[in-house]
Amino acid sequence: MKLLAVVPLLGWLIGSPALATTIAMEDQSQLQMSTAAQSANTPFQPPHENELPDNAYGKLVMQGYALFVDTKRLAPDFVGNGLNCSNCHLDQGRLPNSSPLWGAYPMYPAYRKKNDKVNTFAERLQGCFQFSMNGGTPPAADSHEITALSVYAYWLASKAPLGVELAGRGYPEVPQPTKGYNLAQGAAVYKDQCALCHGAEGQGQKVGESYVMPPLWGKDSYNWGAGMHRINTAASFIKHNMPLGKGGSLTDQQAWDVAAYVNRHERPQDPRLVEGSVEKTRLKFHANDGVNLYGQTVDGVLIGQGIR
Structure with missing residues (x-):
């Protein structure tokens, strides 16, 4: 079959x-x-x-x-x-x-x-x-x-051993670079390596009504509660899998930079929003959840307000 x-x-x-x-x-x-x-x-x-x-x-x-x-x-x-x-x-x-x-x-x-x-x-x-x-x-x-x-x-998984963490199971961790991430460098990496598929504004690509390349921010992307909003998680995914068909071609620094650039953009609100407050939600769910920008102010703008 x-x-x-x-x-x-x-x-x-x-x-x-x-x-x-x-x-x-x-x-x-x-x-x-x-x-x-x-x-x-x-x-x-x-x-x-x-x-x-x-x-x-x-x-x-x-x-x-x-x-x-x-x-x-x-x-x-x-x-x-x-x-x-x-x-x-x-x-x-x-x-x-x-x-x-x-x-x-x-x-x-x-x-x-x-x-x-x-x-x-x-x-x-x-x-x-x-x-x-x-x-x-x-x-x-x-x-x-x-x-x-x-x-x-x-x-x-029917031929896999039970309870054994197999090699290749998740997104292998990419340690944060010593100097952290750089949003400006991330924008440059995005323009050179990502925009062709995901669009200059992260909007993805459609054929008819269906996306053939997923949006990375905006109303049709993952929300602020998704694991991929963590810069460290996105960097690990990107390092091993992107650009599509050329996984491993970016340096660790580039992966972190472009992950931070993607995740500094707005997306749908975290469905766990506490009392309508970004700050309360940050403290409860995001303050100790990897590296993320939720509830932080970047270039004078509060990140995490959500988008419809």
């Missing part, structure tokens, strides 16, 4: 407070990358489409795949901007160092500092809809959308 191209352990924590307090669960840092994963020269290889069975399971995997690459069109009630899942998880969620699904699925359930709770994979997907997709109320955990996307992720 071929995937069709889409147009446009358990009880040990219960009742054991003493043991629970000894377990460090800070964004999955309790799980160490295996020696095999660290030394592997060849990244994990997810299954091929010709391995899919021609049955209900295979059909649901295909539906999840379709939702993943064409999210805006197929899940319009839950996507409030111009993005698809595949804009941040490249090559249909397969590409190493682009937060591939095969690296994410086996690591859940897991604690997330972002919402201070242990999340299921379904809850993790819901967060993507709420923040990266700026979708407001996300699909229910038992909805067709979450089920299909979960099954697609499970299939890609």
Whole structure:
């Protein structure tokens, strides 16, 4: 069965407070990358489409795949901007160092500092809809959308070890340069390396009503609650994956500079906005959330006011 191209352990924590307090669960840092994963020269290889069975399971995997690459069109009630899942998880969620699904699925359930709770994979997907997709109320955990996307992720990870942090799992960290980032240099990098695809004003590119290149700021981009608003996260993604097809061609400094330039522009408001206050929201959610500009004043303008 071929995937069709889409147009446009358990009880040990219960009742054991003493043991629970000894377990460090800070964004999955309790799980160490295996020696095999660290030394592997060849990244994990997810299954091929010709391995899919021609049955209900295979059909649901295909539906999840379709939702993943064409999210805006197929899940319009839950996507409030111009993005698809595949804009941040490249090559249909397969590409190493682009937060591939095969690296994410086996690591859940897991604690997330972002919402201070242990999340299921379904809850993790819901967060993507709420923040990266700026979708407001996300699909229910038992909805067709979450089920299909979960099954697609499970299939890609079906040959992966459980709870092992595989090489290429996320966006490998790019340390902040000694002198920090430079917005003016970032503007120059953007003009030379990014504007051709994403537009001079970060508006992306459309064919008809559908984006073929995602917007990076403005009303159709990710909101201020999305992980990509962190300069360090965006820099890591950019360093390993951009410009498209030329990942690794930018220096660490260039990646940080252009990430800061992109994320100094306005985008939809953080849906967790506290009492209508950017400052209160910054203090509660952004002050200790990586390197970001939310709630800061840049060139005399308060960043994080949001855009409609």
